[in-house]
Amino acid sequence: MKTPILTLCLLLGAAIAFAQTADRNQYPSAESPKPLQLPEVQRFKMDNGLPVYLVEQHELPLVQFSLVSQAGSIYDPPGQLGLAEMVADMMDEGAGERNALELSEEIDFLGISLRAYANREQLGLSLFTPASKLEEALPLFADVLLRPRFEEEELARKRTEALVALAQSHDEARTAAMEAFNQLIYGKDHPYGRSASGTEASLKSLTVQHLKDFHREYLTPANSFMVVVGDIGREALEQRLGKALAGWSGGQLKTQMIAPPSEKKGFTIYLIDKPGAAQSVLRFGHPGVSRNTPDEYPISVMNTILGASFTSRLNQNIREEHGYAYGAASFFWQPRYQGYFIAYADVQSDVTGPAIQEFLKELKGIREVSEADVEKARNYQALGFPAEFQNIESIAGNLSDVIFYGLPEDYLNRHIGKLLAVTKEEVEAAARQYIHPENMILVVVGDRELIADEVEALGTVKYLSIEEVLGAVPVIEEKK
Amino acid sequence: MKNRIILCITALLLGSAAFGQATLELPYQIHTLPNGLTVILHEDHRVPMVAVNVWYHVGSGYEKPGRTGFAHLFEHIMFEGSGHVAEGDFDNLLESVGGTNNGSTNTDRTNYFEILPSSALDMALFLESDRMGFLLDAMSPEKVDGQRDVVKNERRQSYENRPYGMAWIRLMETLYPKGHPYSWPTIGYMEDLTAASYQDVVEFFSRYYRPNNAALVIAGDIDPGQALERVKYWFSEIPAGEPAPEPASQPFELSEPAYLTLEDKVQLPRLYLAYPTPSFYEPGDAEMDLLAAILTDGKNSRLYKKLVYELGIAQDVSAYQASRAMESMFILTATARPGHSLDELAAAIDSEMAKIREEPPSSRELQRVVNQRELSTLRSFQSLNQKADALNQYYYYTGNPDYANEDFSRYTSLSVDDLSAMARRYLDPAKRVLLSVVPEGQTELAVSKKSIKP
Numbered sequence: 001m002k003t004p005i006l007t008l009c010l011l012l013g014a015a016i017a018f019a020q021t022a023d024r025n026q027y028p029s030a031e032s033p034k035p036l037q038l039p040e041v042q043r044f045k046m047d048n049g050l051p052v053y054l055v056e057q058h059e060l061p062l063v064q065f066s067l068v069s070q071a072g073s074i075y076d077p078p079g080q081l082g083l084a085e086m087v088a089d090m091m092d093e094g095a096g097e098r099n100a101l102e103l104s105e106e107i108d109f110l111g112i113s114l115r116a117y118a119n120r121e122q123l124g125l126s127l128f129t130p131a132s133k134l135e136e137a138l139p140l141f142a143d144v145l146l147r148p149r150f151e152e153e154e155l156a157r158k159r160t161e162a163l164v165a166l167a168q169s170h171d172e173a174r175t176a177a178m179e180a181f182n183q184l185i186y187g188k189d190h191p192y193g194r195s196a197s198g199t200e201a202s203l204k205s206l207t208v209q210h211l212k213d214f215h216r217e218y219l220t221p222a223n224s225f226m227v228v229v230g231d232i233g234r235e236a237l238e239q240r241l242g243k244a245l246a247g248w249s250g251g252q253l254k255t256q257m258i259a260p261p262s263e264k265k266g267f268t269i270y271l272i273d274k275p276g277a278a279q280s281v282l283r284f285g286h287p288g289v290s291r292n293t294p295d296e297y298p299i300s301v302m303n304t305i306l307g308a309s310f311t312s313r314l315n316q317n318i319r320e321e322h323g324y325a326y327g328a329a330s331f332f333w334q335p336r337y338q339g340y341f342i343a344y345a346d347v348q349s350d351v352t353g354p355a356i357q358e359f360l361k362e363l364k365g366i367r368e369v370s371e372a373d374v375e376k377a378r379n380y381q382a383l384g385f386p387a388e389f390q391n392i393e394s395i396a397g398n399l400s401d402v403i404f405y406g407l408p409e410d411y412l413n414r415h416i417g418k419l420l421a422v423t424k425e426e427v428e429a430a431a432r433q434y435i436h437p438e439n440m441i442l443v444v445v446g447d448r449e450l451i452a453d454e455v456e457a458l459g460t461v462k463y464l465s466i467e468e469v470l471g472a473v474p475v476i477e478e479k480k
Numbered sequence: 481m482k483n484r485i486i487l488c489i490t491a492l493l494l495g496s497a498a499f500g501q502a503t504l505e506l507p508y509q510i511h512t513l514p515n516g517l518t519v520i521l522h523e524d525h526r527v528p529m530v531a532v533n534v535w536y537h538v539g540s541g542y543e544k545p546g547r548t549g550f551a552h553l554f555e556h557i558m559f560e561g562s563g564h565v566a567e568g569d570f571d572n573l574l575e576s577v578g579g580t581n582n583g584s585t586n587t588d589r590t591n592y593f594e595i596l597p598s599s600a601l602d603m604a605l606f607l608e609s610d611r612m613g614f615l616l617d618a619m620s621p622e623k624v625d626g627q628r629d630v631v632k633n634e635r636r637q638s639y640e641n642r643p644y645g646m647a648w649i650r651l652m653e654t655l656y657p658k659g660h661p662y663s664w665p666t667i668g669y670m671e672d673l674t675a676a677s678y679q680d681v682v683e684f685f686s687r688y689y690r691p692n693n694a695a696l697v698i699a700g701d702i703d704p705g706q707a708l709e710r711v712k713y714w715f716s717e718i719p720a721g722e723p724a725p726e727p728a729s730q731p732f733e734l735s736e737p738a739y740l741t742l743e744d745k746v747q748l749p750r751l752y753l754a755y756p757t758p759s760f761y762e763p764g765d766a767e768m769d770l771l772a773a774i775l776t777d778g779k780n781s782r783l784y785k786k787l788v789y790e791l792g793i794a795q796d797v798s799a800y801q802a803s804r805a806m807e808s809m810f811i812l813t814a815t816a817r818p819g820h821s822l823d824e825l826a827a828a829i830d831s832e833m834a835k836i837r838e839e840p841p842s843s844r845e846l847q848r849v850v851n852q853r854e855l856s857t858l859r860s861f862q863s864l865n866q867k868a869d870a871l872n873q874y875y876y877y878t879g880n881p882d883y884a885n886e887d888f889s890r891y892t893s894l895s896v897d898d899l900s901a902m903a904r905r906y907l908d909p910a911k912r913v914l915l916s917v918v919p920e921g922q923t924e925l926a927v928s929k930k931s932i933k934p
Contacts, residue, residue, distance in 0.1 A: 021716050024564035024610060030577040033703075034528035059526050062858060101789070105780035109844065111851030113859075130858060157792065162793045164817055167747050171643035214908045276745065278640040279633070310571045310581075320568070323629025342845035346637050376576045383578020383597050386527045391862035473747065476818040 001472035036386040038413050041399065042234050048249040050221040053245060053403060055236055055395055057227040061131040061161060063230030064392040065138075067145060068400050070254045071123035071218035074191035080210055081200020086158060087214050088118040091125070093154040096143035100154055103143070112137045114144060120196060121335055122404065123218065128393060130276050131231040138244040145219065146248055150211045163474045170466055170473055173274050173445040174346070177281045180443045180469045182268060185287060185340050186261045192335065195259075200474035220251020227399050229392040258337035261287045264439045267459045273448035279325075280352040280446030284359055286436055291334040291405040298430035299332060301422045304377035306330050306366045306435070307343055311376070313362045318345050324355045332434075336405060341434065344477075349419035349447055353454030356442065367428055374424045382419035504857060504884040506871055509704050511711075515720040516692025519711050520871050520881050522699040524864060530700030532604040533593040533868035534612075535876055537695075538688035540668075541587040541661035541727050541806065549668010550676055552585040554684055556627040558592065559583070562607075563614025567623070570607055577603050587662050588805045589659035589876060595865050598701035605714040612694065613718035615685055621678040628673055635667045643746045647917050654740050655754045655809060655913045661727040662685070662807060690721030695875055699868035729806045732756070734911040741916045741926040748795065749925040751822045752915040753812040757906045760803040760877050766890040767902035768801035768810050774841050774899070775799045775812070775832070780848075781834045791828060793820040798859065805877065810907065822916050822927040830909055837904045840896035850891050857888065867934070 042054040071479060076083040092107075094099040107114050112129040114137070125145050129137040169175045179195065186193025188282065198206075228237055263285045274281075289299065300308075307314040307330025318328035328345035347355040388394050402411045444455060448463075455461055467473075511519045540551045559581075561567035574581050579596030581604075625832040639645040649665045656663035696715070698707050734756065758764035775783045776799040787794035797814040814825050860866040861884075874883035916926035 021717055022606070022609065024606070024614075027565075027569075027573060028602040028606045030603055033578065033597040033599045036528060060858075060862060062862070101779055101785070105848070108778045108780065108852055109848040111855045113855060126858065130855070130857075156788070160792060160817070161788075161795065164748070167706055167818065168643075168795070168815075171746050173641065197580065207928060278636040309575055310577055311568065316568070319630055319633075320626065323626055323633065324629060326634040347635075348636060349635055380575040381578075383600075384580060384595075385578075386529050386597065387580070387595055389527050390529070390864060391859075393859075469878070 002169050002464055026225060031382050036389070036416065038389075039395075041409075044234070044238065046221070046238075046245065048221040048245070050245070050248075051225040051403075052234075052237070052241065053225065053227045053399055054234055055227075055399065056231075056233060057229055057395070058113045058231050058393055060392075061231045062392055063129055063131050063134060063228065063232050064396045065127040066172065066227040066396045066400055067125040067224055068227070068404055069219050069224040070121070070449065071214070071223065072119050072121040073196035073259065074120055074256060075214075075218065075254065078163060078189075079202060080206060081195055081202040082162065083116040083206060083210055083214055084123055086155075086162065086203075086206055087211050088116040088123050089158055089162075090117040090150055090154060090211055090216075091144050091148040093158065094149035094151055098143070099149070103140070106140055110136050110140070112140075114140060116144065118196075120192060120421055126393075132230070134240060138240055142244040144369070146245070150208045150214060150215070152208055155208050155211065159206065160202055162198060163476050166197070166200065167473050167476065170470055171283045173277060176272055176274075176466045176469050177283045177445045180270060180272060180464060181285060183282045183469065184212040184441050184443065185285065190261065191256070192259050192337075192339075194201070199425070199471050200360045217251070218254055221415070222251035223254050225403055227396045227403070229396045229399070241313050260338045261340075263287060264436075264441055266441070267438060267440055269442045269444060269459050269461045271448060271452065271455055271461050271466050272443065272445040272464050272469065274445050274466070275447055275449070277349060277447045279346040280349050280355075280444055280451055281346050282352075282356065282359065283342060283344050283443040284363065284440055284472050285340050288332045288340060288341040289334055289434065290337055291401075292336075292407070293334070295430055297418045298423060298426035299434055300346060300381060301374060301377045301419065302369075302427045302430040302434070303330060303332060304381055305373045305427065306362065306371055306431075309377065309380055313357070313366065314343060314345070317358050317362055318347070322351070322355070322358060324348055324351045324358070326360055328359075328380045338392060346356070349450050352444065352446060352451040356455070356458055360437055363435055363440075366431045366435055369424060369427050369431070373477075374422065374427050378419050378422050382416045385416055385419075399452070488692060491782060496896065504861070504888050506861075506867055506882045506884050507660055508871060508881050509708075510881060511708055512903060513691065513712065515716065515718055517688070517715050517718070518695040518875065519699045519708060520695060520875060521702065521704040521707055522697065522702060522871060523702060524699060525701050525869070528598050528866075529595060530604075530702055531593060531595050531864035531868040532601070532846050533591065533697040533699070533865060533872055534608055535695050535872040536590045536689055537693050537876060538590055538724065539586050539588040540664070540666040543664070544687065545659070546672055547676060547680060548672040548673070549663040549666070550680060550684060551590055552666055552668065553627060553631050553676055554681065555583050555585045555590050555592075556631055556828065557619070557623060557681060558611050558615065559625045561618045562575075562611040564610050564616030565607060565618070567618070569683060570611075573603055573607065579604065585666055586635040586804075587666060591869065591872065593865050593868065601698070601707065602703065602710055602714075605710055608696070609714035609718065612689060612691060612715070615689065616682060619681055620680065624676065624678050624681060624742075628676060629820060630670070632670065632673055635670065635673075639667060644744060644750055644917050646744065647742060647750070647752055647915060650740060650742055651752055651754050651811075651913060651915050652720070654738050654915065655756065657730065657732050660730045660732065662804065664822050673705065686721065688724050690724065691715060691718050692720045693724040697868040697871045697873055697881075699871065700864045709911075727806070735909060738913045739916075739927065739929055740913065741918060741923055743920045744917050746917065746919055748815050749822050749916060749918045749922070750813060750815040751825050751927060752913075752917070754913040754915070755810040755907055755911065757808045757810045759808050760805055761890075764902045764906060765803055765808060767894060767899050768808065768906065769803075769853070770846065770849050770891060770894065771836065771899055771903055771907070772799040772801050772810065773852065774836070774845050777849060777852065782836065783812075783829060786832055787814060787825065787828055793817055793824055793828065798932070818923070820916075821925050826927045833903075833909070837900060837907065840900040843896055846894070846896050846899065846918060852866065853891055854888065857884070910916060
């Protein structure tokens with residue numbers, strides 16, 4: 001009878017050991033993730049033609065309203081650079097019955113957030129509010145959208161602010177690097193290449209009439225759509241919006257073809273001197289793809305492997321292996337027309353040359369990836385996607401992109417599946433097609449005296465000054 | 481319905497107007513393992529994700545002389561593998577299951593977090609427990625060297641190569657007496673980063689990275705009972721350590737204003753004012769938060785309206801209460817527009833500061849900044865990791881993980897007289913640091929002693 005008892009003891013011993021000591025000899029395997037239940041998108045049009053997209057989320061008593069117009073800085077007329085940003089900046093400087101201070105007081109006192117913004121392609125108005133404050137919040141939203149005052153005195157104030165900000169941008173090596181990068185990729189007058197916030201001359205020439213004209217032409221129901229996410233039902237929403245936006249009508253859809261940038265030939269380095277800089281700002285890149293590229297998913301997985309995750313090759317090489325920088329990364333900027341690819345880091349000045357060589361190595365090396373690289377990258381992008389749905393601002397942002405770029409209606413529902421289906425062959429093909437280290441520019445902002453020799457050894461170098469990129473430091477007229 | 485975060489909006493009458501006043505709650509379970517690890521669990525099933533958030537109760541204020549920056553350097557080393565996790569696999573494994581992660585260090589604490597699908601909770605618990613229990617099994621001088629270089633570049637990127645970047649470091653050195661735990665920067669001095677050794681890692685880990693000196697929060701799509709079982713499974717074998725030593729608080733008082741000028745590669749001069757103020761959650765701390773908002777948040781804030789909107793002598797002005805365990809500080813910053821000196825800014829600021837000391841703000845001003853504070857809390861509590869971090873923060877500083885409502889009540893219970901009283905007591909022009917950052921060679925733009933009349 002010994003044997004059975006012994007067996008029982010062993011089993012018990014094993015069970016106790018199992019309860020007390022974790023098995024660390026192999027990595028835990030994750031169970032398959034739960035499916036993400038995407039909330040339904042309700043679509044309707046208001047009487048004035050404004051398309052409205054509603055996602056009801058009733059767990060938290062909050063609502064996000066995002067109005068998006070096709071009205072970004074690409075629509076700035078020549079000579080009026082900075083106009084779209086100035087319009088956005090001025091929309092809440094007095095609207096309807098309230099001057100700038102009164103309006104700001106209403107918004108802040110109510111305990112809501114109401115902001116207008118402009119980027120290259122869009123002008124947007126965003127309201128984040130507790131559901132209990134909708135009644136008071138929506139009329140303020142409507143005032144800012146429909147009835148901005150655009151007063152002379154406020155414009156003078158905002159203009160000075162913008163000019164001083166432009167002066168301050170001369171301090172920032174990263175700003176100079178990105179402005180130079182945009183100009184060199186697209187050209188100084190191209191809608192994606194020129195300054196979005198304006199030059200000294202353009203800012204000084206902006207008038208309230210310019211602002212009013214832009215607002216009238218672009219901020220129309222025909223040229224806009226609205227996304228609403230949060231604790232509100234369709235009936236209540238239709239009724240509230242109908243009331244708040246009464247009288248708003250007309251306009252035309254504003255589309256603008258944007259010419260593709262010229263392809264880069266060879267590897268050219270542009271060095272901008274920043275004496276005494278502790279780091280060299282590196283920005284590598286070339287023309288890329290639009291938001292609607294058919295190769296979105298292979299590009300996304302490929303770029304994750306290259307430079308869009310902590311374990312990406314660029315970050316592992318530049319940061320973890322060599323300690324040249326705090327981090328290194330890459331991304332594809334994908335607007336409606338042709339965007340760009342950029343790889344970047346701020347590296348310790350005295351290793352500028354070696355760091356550039358390591359970048360070049362990784363940009364060439366991405367044409368070969370392993371199955372394991374691909375699996376990790378697509379899982380990282382796909383399985384983490386539900387985190388985007390934690391907050392209503394982010395749900396609204398994701399949905400806005402689908403609408404603005406004309407992506408398929410079920411885009412978000414198919415996103416995870418599409419990412420998980422990407423193969424190694426597709427990733428390598430995307431690398432061959434979309435990453436071209438041999439035809440690329442590199443902008444370096446750093447201490448010329450220290451780094452010029454190293455950099456010149458690596459390719460053709462052209463020298464630029466910060467003033468050539470950003471213009472002279474603006475002259476600010478004293479306020480009397 | 482499961483226990484989700486409950487935000488009860490109750491209409492209360494406040495003065496003459498009705499406002500939605502939030503009752504903020506973070507329902508939780510708390511457990512202590514036999515080895516002293518505190519475990520806090522919070523359910524939220526809105527998305528199939530979970531946040532795992534660990535606070536170790538050690539920060540740069542615990543560092544020894546000659547080793548500044550070590551708590552933060554150590555944070556970096558925690559991602560480089562442990563006894564059963566090969567170098568690089570910490571991130572490889574998390575990315576493979578769709579997780580993101582990070583950590584941060586301040587004067588009082590170091591936090592680490594993962595946000596990942598709830599089905600992969602075990603992965604985060606394995607990784608966190610392995611570095612808590614077995615970090616030293618995989619440590620080497622080479623790993624210390626590697627992260628030393630990264631941290632030095634973090635310092636270059638965030639301080640040395642950034643306009644006005646060195647101001648913060650000089651401000652702390654001047655505000656706090658030599659040797660005070662908050663007198664050195666969390667990022668550390670270059671020579672101390674150079675000096676940090678493998679032996680320091682061993683000592684620091686053994687002293688502070690023990691389960692009894694940490695708290696683990698799991699917030700998200702969990703069954704609390706099952707989650708607790710998995711925590712026990714992974715963490716129970718880690719032995720407790722001796723109670724961790726805490727830095728001695730060194731109360732101090734400034735006897736006169738301290739002036740300091742720093743030249744930098746900048747276009748415009750900037751003024752920094754720093755006042756010592758009450759520590760986190762102590763009487764006076766909430767008042768400083770609201771005073772900062774009344775002074776600089778929004779177009780109608782006192783200083784923005786005067787300096788930027790009306791006079792146009794400043795490009796920006798901002799203030800905040802930097803709340804910390806031993807001492808807090810109230811920081812005010814303003815950048816002069818071209819053609820204006822810091823003396824001009826300082827005079828305009830002091831005149832507004834005098835007003836708020838002498839006469840209480842209006843009840844509408846108070847209500848405005850409380851309402852904005854409510855909004856930002858509601859906004860942040862959408863995020864699983866921000867809730868997890870809040871539970872850890874409340875637990876560390878107050879002993880109560882769900883201190884959210886008490887925290888908010890700190891603000892709603894204040895009167896306008898409370899604000900002025902605390903402004904008189906702590907925002908004293910005779911007891912502060914005035915740091916001028918000026919363009920190279922233009923020290924005449926710095927604030928001068930004679931212009932300030934305490």
